[in-house]
Amino acid sequence: MKLTRREILTAFFGLPFALSACRSNSENKPVAGEIVGANVDVGHILRENRNYEVPNNNWENVKVAIIGGGAAGLSAAYKFQKSDFSDFVLLELENKIGGTAQSGTSDIVPYPWGAHYLPVPFQENAELIALLDEMSLTEGVKETGEIIVKEQFLCREPEERVFYKGRWYHGLYLHAGESETDKREYEEFYKQVDFWVNWRDSNGKRAFVLPVADCSRDADVLALDKLSFGDWLRQKGFTSERLFWYCDYACRDDYGLKLDQTSAWAGLFYFCSRVRKSGDESQPFITFPEGNGRFINFLSDKIKDKTRLKTVVLEIVPSEKGVDVIYLNTANNEIRGLRCEKAIFAAPVFTARFLIRDFKKGAPAHLQEFEHNAWFVANLFLKDRPKTRFARDFPLAWDNVLYESPSLGYVNSTHQKGLDYGAAVFTYYYPMCHEENARAKLFALDHQELADIVLTDLSRAHPNIRELTEKIDVMRWGHAMISPRPNFLWSGARDEAQKPFRNIHFAHSDLSGIALFEEAFYHGIRAASEIISAK
Amino acid sequence: MNKQVPLLFLNVIIIATCGLIYELLAATVSSYVLGDSVTQFSLVIGIYLSAMGVGSWLSGYLDKDLAKRFVEIELAVAVIGGFSAPLLFLTFASLSYFNLILYGTVFVIGALVGLEIPLLMRILKDELDFKKLVARVLALDYAGALVASLLFPIFLVPKLGLIRTSLLFGLLNAGVGIWGTWLLENLIKKRELTILRIKGFIVVILLLVALIKADSLTTLAEDALFADNIIYAKSSSYQRIVVTKGKTGYSLFLNGNLQFNSFDEYRYHEALVHPAFAAHDGQPKRILVLGGGDGLAVREILKYPSIESVTLVDLDPLMTQISKSVPALGELNKNSLNDARVSVVNNDAFVWLDANNAEPFDIAIIDFPDPNNFALGKLYTTRFYNLLKKKLKPDSAIVIQTTSPLFARKSFWCIMKTLEASGFHVKPFNTTVPSFGIWGYALAKLEPFEAPQKPSENIELKFLNENSFASMFEFSADTNLPKDEEIEINRLDNQALVRYYESEWRRFE
Structure with a gap:
């Protein structure tokens, strides 16, 4: 059944906003653009749960198969290359490498389709720093031992602004019009953050640090995973609406979850893991017009000859000697097989139960705990950027957030390139954490409906956004990121999932419970190292 | 009718005054916007007078309803x-056919005014004998001209401005027209009287609305905002450009900020350009200008015979275009942007430096607006200066305008520190530009150097000589580097300069 415009807008933004939007925009011209990304039907072949026959002469021998060409799979390949091991192939379902860190290109500027920044890693994260060095992003080391990232790769000021009741304000936390209580609670909140930044366990480990594997397992810290971030705030006596909004925004931004859906451990991780010591600023962001696509392109350029795109892995069959990987080449609909010694499973964890033969009959219980959430990301191609409406409005920033919207607002891709006038590409993010049956709802919408949602939302701040927009492309991420809900991160499921299963090693940010490039990178390197050291 | 004759004579004075005022207005506007006042006044007076002749001649073809025609003509003139x-001000923005509109308007007004007196004389011919009639009407006509010519420069232009003057005299003309429907009541048919009066009131209302609304219209509002008369105003995709003409000369404003006044701009531009040449040891051939779309820095650069090419990178194509096409600006910059050695690139200098593979330059002159927003602030960052370095030779010299060390002391020294952090050797200097106040610059090279003490020889300069040149490198106690304050370096990821600048200039708002 086709939904009306009002019904769709109500589902996304609530009835009052939908009514006013329908009143003021009775006529909407169709917008150019398309839905991009993987064909859902191809992905869902996996769920058919069949056994496949590979013709005899379609088998080839390769030592290692990497399944999945996102940040984790590419990081594993990078580690192999660095270790002079080259007998591997990488299989990717889509026609584009990168998973949720992939990017697109336009005449003006490249733009992200998902992940779009990396906080400068602490000096301890040596593997990741080595990657940054190799990419020539750094220029030396400070006296403290922390790396110096070249100026042009650090997010340019102005970094963030927030739109509230008709005006744009500096920053992400809304300071304008705050009450004494708001101020006090904001300060108190950061005291709590400071406490956890400085906290160390008996072995000197931090409570929150990247990668998650280096975090303390002290009971005091893990207790935070047993309640939601919202409950934690309430238990601490916080009441400030704007503080709750701020924390809710953080959860939606990093995890695609609402405040009350997010583990308090994950909530505090967001605020604490990138602060060196109390009083320090959060680590600055490394970013590029194409977002983390820069990392993906760097990693994937090295292994072009080993990458097979548009290949649907149908089944992974562990054997006595190794592991067989059966896949469909969608270019010619040919079923092919790889006889491997080892495989790295670098796809989202939930897909393991549709792919690994032993799991098809009965998936291990820990796999049930991995839940993913749905997002959609839209790239708006604008012929000109919206003008500031009031002289005192804070100007267009890198990250532009709408206080009253369930979306995350948009990132301006031209920002980091220094393009401050004229045409621009805005990347709009919408985590579907407010909706019931989010995934089904998302896939029921066509391009025009999704474009209308984006434009209607942005017209709160930019009334003429429709005239400025020449094209909108939309990516639907059905399983965008792992959900760090309470009682998942430290239940033991992650530890179980990370153990090799026969000759299959696992690598994915899902295994950290937190969808960050650093985590994907960590697991890719780890899985590859496991295989190398076993040799 | 007889009693009303003196009143009709009063009309003659008003009509004559109005006529001359329109003529003066057209001549003034055109000399403001097109420059060359001798030509403009001469052309406008010539066209206006000949059009009056055409009007007088046409009056011979009007036979019936003279009184009604007279009122109608008054309203049309109004x-x-x-x-x-x-x-004229509004259409000047569309330069290509402005001349046509200007001279067309002058001709139409002239022709209508030319109709007025002959018609009035024919209406009055039955009341007076011919000898007296001609004597009085013409005497009063010329007296009105005197009133206008005295009022215009002494009271109208300085107190009301050109636009309000124009509208006010339109109202006077309309008043004469409406009054005429009473004075000449028995010469006009009853039914037509009513129609004429309605028309008259519509005209009055239109002019009144325009007079009241004058302030809320953008261009006209600027008229009040700027002390002087606006001769050019247009918004490009990047900024609002306004050129004004006042007692001290022409001024250019970008987004309301003064860029130069023709009275003392030579001080600013000589200081901007010549220290770089004095600090360069060889024969500079390739010059880069970033910003400076007004062409005034290029004017100074072209004084050096060794110049082979000048590349000017300015964001706004409208700015560089009007520097060539608005005569007042072209006169001031000596048509520098049309020189064969000069090539103009319209791009953001930051983007251009990042993307461009141009050969290195001997001298770079950097003349951006003050860093009052992030988009401008990026042009003063370590990143920007590092990009610039790649376009320089080891012995190149650069000068950068760096805002006022008096009004924005921390901002000024922040730029110096930023340049040093980018690997430049810097000699800060400052001078007085009355329109701006104390103004600051940075002279910088990639190799260590001594501040030059005098300008290069054989260059014709109005401001700089040995005394004024050497003294520019001295800073007073209130403009010197603040001793007790930590000053940050301006980087893309902190934009410290924009914060300094905003807090320092806010004190003067």
Whole structure:
């Protein structure tokens, strides 16, 4: 059944906003653009749960198969290359490498389709720093031992602004019009953050640090995973609406979850893991017009000859000697097989139960705990950027957030390139954490409906956004990121999932419970190292 | 009718005054916007007078309803004359056919005014004998001209401005027209009287609305904002450009900020350009200018015979275009942007430096607006200066305008520190530009150097000589580097300069 415009807008933004939007925009011209990304039907072949026959002469021998060409799979390949091991192939379902860190290109500027920044890693994260060095992003080391990232790769000021009741304000936390209580609670909140930044366990480990594997397992810290971030705030006596909004925004931004859906451990991780010591600023962001696509392109350029795109892995069959990987080449609909010694499973964890033969009959219980959430990301191609409406409005920033919207607002891709006038590409993010049956709802919408949602939302701040927009492309991420809900991160499921299963090693940010490039990178390197050291 | 004759004579004075005012307005507007006042006054007076002749001649073809025609002509003059100055200012933005509109308007007003006196004389011919009639009407006509010529420069232009003057005299003309329907009541048919009066009141209302609304219209509002008369105003995709003409000369404003005044701009531009040449040891051939779309820095650069090429990178194509096409600006920059050695690139200098593979330059002159927003602030960052370095030779010299060390002391020294952090050796200097106040610059090279003490020889300069040149490198106690304050370096990821600048200039708002 086709939904009306009002019904769709109500589902996304609530009835009052939908009514006013329908009143003021009775006529909407169709917008150019398309839905991009993987064909859902191809992905869902996996769920058919069949056994496949590979013709005899379609088998080839390769030592290692990497399944999945996102940040984790590419990081594993990078580690192999660095270790002079080259007998591997990488299989990717889509026609584009990168998973949720992939990017697109336009005449003006490249733009992200998902992940779009990396906080400068602490000096301890040596593997990741080595990657940054190799990419020539750094220029030396400070006296403290922390790396110096070249100026042009650090997010340019102005970094963030927030739109509230008709005006744009500096920053992400809304300071304008705050009450004494708001101020006090904001300060108190950061005291709590400071406490956890400085906290160390008996072995000197931090409570929150990247990668998650280096975090303390002290009971005091893990207790935070047993309640939601919202409950934690309430238990601490916080009441400030704007503080709750701020924390809710953080959860939606990093995890695609609402405040009350997010583990308090994950909530505090967001605020604490990138602060060196109390009083320090959060680590600055490394970013590029194409977002983390820069990392993906760097990693994937090295292994072009080993990458097979548009290949649907149908089944992974562990054997006595190794592991067989059966896949469909969608270019010619040919079923092919790889006889491997080892495989790295670098796809989202939930897909393991549709792919690994032993799991098809009965998936291990820990796999049930991995839940993913749905997002959609839209790239708006604008012929000109919206003008500031009031002289005192804070100007267009890198990250532009709408206080009253369930979306995350948009990132301006031209920002980091220094393009401050004229045409621009805005990347709009919408985590579907407010909706019931989010995934089904998302896939029921066509391009025009999704474009209308984006434009209607942005017209709160930019009334003429429709005239400025020449094209909108939309990516639907059905399983965008792992959900760090309470009682998942430290239940033991992650530890179980990370153990090799026969000759299959696992690598994915899902295994950290937190969808960050650093985590994907960590697991890719780890899985590859496991295989190398076993040799 | 007889009693009303003196009143009709009063009309003659008003009509004559109005007529001359429109003529003066057109001549003034055109000399403001097109420059060359001798030509403009001469052309406008010539066209106006000949058009009056055409009008007088045409009056011979009017036979019936003279009184009604007279009122109608008054109302037409009220509309066309009254709106002439606003019309000319608004259409100047569309330069290509401005001349046509200007001279067309002058001709139409002239022709209508030329009709007035002959018609009035024919209406009055039955009341007086011919000898007296001619004597009085013409005497009063010339007296009105005197009133106008005295009022215009002494009271009208300085107190009301051109646009309000224009509208006000339109109202006077309309008043004469409406009054005429009473004075000449028995010469006009009853039914037509009513129609004429309605028309008259519509004209009055239109002019009144325009007079009241004058302030809320953008261009006209600027008229009040700027002390001087606006001769050019247009918004490009990047900024609002306004050129004004006042007692001290022409001024250019970008987004309301003064860029130069022709009275003392030579001080600013000589200081901007010549220290770089004095600090360069060889024969500079390739010059880069970033910003400076007004062409005034290029004017100074072209004084050096060794110049082979000048590349000017300015964001706004409208700015560089009007520097070539608005005569007042072209006169001031000596048509520098049309020189064969000069090539103009319209791009953001940051983006251009990042993307461009141009050969290195001997001298770079950097003349951006002050860093009052992030988009401008990025042009003063370590990143920007590092990009610039790649376009320089080891012995290149650069000068950068760096805002006022008096009004924005921390901002000024922040730029110096930023340049040093980018690997430049810097000699800060400052001078007085009355329109701006104490103004600051940075002279910088990639190799260590001594501040030059005098300008290069054989260059014709109005401001710089040995005394003024050497003294520019001295800083007073209140403009010197603040001793006790930590000053940050301006980087893309902190934009410290924009914060300094905003807090320092806010004190003067």
